[in-house]
Structures are given as structure tokens and as C-alpha cells.
Amino acid sequence: MGFYEFFNLLKAPGTMNYDRAKPYNEKARGIPLPRKGSCSHCNLCTTVCPTKSIVSMSSEELSIDYGSCLQCGLCVDVCGENYLSNSGFLYAFSHHREELKLKFTLGTFTPKKYDVPENVLNFQKLTNKNGFNYREVAASGNNSVECELSASFNYVFDSEGEQVKSVASPKHADAIVYSGPIGENMEKPLNTAFECMPSPKALIAMGTEAISGGVFQKGKPPITPDLYVAGDPPRPDVAIQSFRFLMGKFKFSFQNALFDFMFGKKND
Template sequence: MMHILLSRWRQGHRTLPYPKTIPPLPERFRGRPAIHPERCPEGCGACAEACATEAITLEASGPRIDLGSCLFCPDCVEACPEGAISYTQEHRLATRTRGDLVASSDGEYRLAAALDAELMRVFGRSLKLRVVSAGGCNGCEVDVNVLGTLAWDLGRFGIQVVASPRHADALLICGPVTRNMELALRKTYEAVPGPKLVIAVGACAIAGGPYFRQEEQLGGAAAVLPVDLFIPGCPPHPLTILDGLLRLLGRLEGEARIGIPT
């Protein structure tokens, strides 16, 4: 017992101090992309052609990236001969609507707003999540699970993952929602007592991800259920997921809109 206590004393406090400070992100982390229209060769289109999920469209003002479909892979960056697209360390990505998941050169990015006063009264202090894996690769589920570890300690924010939808306040959906999972997802949603929320995590749950052309999937959670929070990524970093959840609950103060990173 003394050896255990001594070891624990040597380890010290292991939980990250977030949100007081942002934990360091690795250099290879790919956050919200920055678009540099002045570098975009006219009529090039190399980035759009390289995108596996058709997330990039070309406009007069430059490329436009749908982060709901984006896999955050480097293909577009590597394809552009002039470096018109680059990735930043901006981890804040979650939005309340599908239409806000757009990165462009001539606008701001609207971050997720808090729930309205009535829902905040219900969920503001305690939020129970039932995770549903609806046909994905398990990457998003792994990063959701990371939030329950000692370093992140999701429970200190009053947010917990529960085993039964009867005990849940919200469904957290990962995967593109395959046809085989549609009925199970609907039944799980019906089993959650109201009022209830739906959170789509990852490119698959938002837009079908790399499977968007397959007939066996429905193109994300919104094709089946009303979605209250979209958290993009493939998979999203645990910090991105936590940021989105805390913004939904009004726990993070700061900008509702953030400018285009450079």
C-alpha cells in the first residue's frame, strides 16, 4: 500500500487544467483550414479534384471547404501548387447548424451557441450521453472514450456516458448511419426521455464521410434525426469534442464567431 501511495504522490495531479489553459497540440495536428485566395491560381481546381469527399468547391473569391464533409487529410494542401490552403492549430470547430460548417476566404466561422434558457435549465448542470456507433470505423468512438480518462475527466463538467438510453439526455452518434443501423438508431432515440438532444461527431455522422457514395449508408445522423450539435473531424480531436460540448452547455465564454485564420 505504501508503494502505491508513494507512486501516486510522485505522479502528482494528472488532469489537464482545461479550459483554464489549452493543452499543447502536436505539430501534425490539423485544425480548421486557412484559405489564401491571393495564392489561388485562376482556373486551377487542383484542390477540388484531389478531395475524396467533394468537400471543396471553387468560387470567385477562392476555395470553399465544407468541414462537415472534410476528412482533414492533406490531399488538398499537397495538390495546390501555390499553397492556397493550409491547416492551422485552431481546434474550435463545433457548430449548431450544418450550414455553419463552412470555411471560406470571405467570411467568419460561427461557433456553436449555447442551448436556449429552457434547455439550459434542464441540461446545464448535468448531461448524460448515450453513444451510438452507427456503422463507422470506431475512430470517433475512441476519441470520445478518451474524454473519460484521468487526463480529461469529462465527469468534472457534469457530463457522463451512460449505458442505457433510458438514463440518457442526449445521443452522441458516430458513423454514417448504415441502413442496418437505421431502425436501431430510431428505437434508441425513442427510448431517450424528452427533452433530448442529438450530437453528430465526425465526418461520417455529419455527411457520410468517406462512405458518402455508398448506397448502404444514409449520409449521416441528420438523415434520420434532428441534430443539435455538429462536431467535424475524422476523427475530431478530444479537445474539439470537449469544446463543442461545453459550448453547447454555455460553459465556455468567448467569441461566438472567429475570423479566418492566416
């Protein structure tokens, strides 16, 4: 055994422990959130937002669609009142598109309860113990999601260690992970890839463009996705944690976790 091999034996493992991971990271930008304080209603944030994710803004209410938010931070940069902040909250994923749309009243909101869809329950029976294989389909995206998914297989994020593998053919897959807004020419290939898979199977919208189109018009997915993962692109650890959520490895609710994060009842 050489010096470096011996030295590596003494080092702590660098691979993420997903059971202990937090839904936020202080060093990340994350989703924009309102702070305590006042908004002067200058509307600069709504004007500058490239995806019109800040749906409405009034003296008491702020509605944001985190399924179309790119987490770019532009709204925070222009907010002279410092009412909006980059929160570092990263786990913007859900089985339900509606859960990613939030209305804050006087800076707070009431989390809603969302059930686990039946198709997801069936998928969990198949994958909870043994994991799953996915075929990735780049549906008119910009390859940023694919870069992050590639990184999810390195030794830090270790997707295969979490029993989630990427396969070449949809015939060998249990799920389709698609990125991009599904341009006209990609609707059929995405549909064909999904049809090739045996049931139970899942469709995963990975990234803001896949959820809402982002700055583009959104095409039609083969079915209503079973999992929506926001971020442009989502980080590798967020993608893997969302896969673990899909497999039923841990219980999670975007709105509950965000509420705990904002109001001090940290769920770590």
C-alpha cells in the same frame, strides 16, 4: 505511503483545464485555411479532396464545407502555391450545420451570427449545473469516434470530471451521441434509441461522417442534430469542449473564433 505515491503528490495535475483550453493546437493538423497570397487555380485540391469539401474555387473566392472536411491535409499537400495550410484549428463545432460552411473572399470572410436553438436552451436548463449522460450509437461508422470517446474518460481528458458520462441504456441518457453516416440498417436503431430518452434531450452528430456522411451517402437522423462536431474523428478534448458548449458552460461561435484565430485577435 510508497515512493511513487509520494512522488505523484508532488507532480502537477495532468488533467486538462477546459476553461483555459485554446481552440487550436500548433501540433495538430486541424482544418485547412487559405493563406495570404495567390492561388493558381490548378484545381488539384478539389480533385484530390475525398469528400469534395472544397465546394468552389475562383480567382477571388474559396468555399469550404468544414462539416464534410476530414481534416486529412491532402489538399494542403498538393497545393504547389502553398495557398492552403494546415491551421491547427480544431474547434469545428456548432449548433448549426450551415455555420460550418464558409466562403472566403480574397482570403477573408465575415462571421455570421447564429442563435442558440430553443431545444438547446431547454437542454442547458437541465444540464448546465449537473452535466449529462449520453448513450453512444455507432451508426455504421469505423469505430474511430468510439476510440476517441473512450480516451475522453482517461485522466488527461477526464470527461466525468466535466460531468459528462456514458451510460449503457438510452433510457438513462439525456443525449444520444452518434457516429458514422447512418447506414440503412442503423436508421431504425438510432431512431429507437432517441425515442427512448425522456425530454428535454439532445442529438449530437460526432464526427464528419455523422454530419455529412464523409465519403459515404448519409442516412437520416431522427431529428436535426443539436450539435455538430467535425473531425474524422474529433479529438477527445474537442469532443468534451463541444459537450461543455452544448451545456452552456461557455460561449463559443465557430466563425467568430476562427476569424479571431486567423486575423490576430486571439480569444485565449
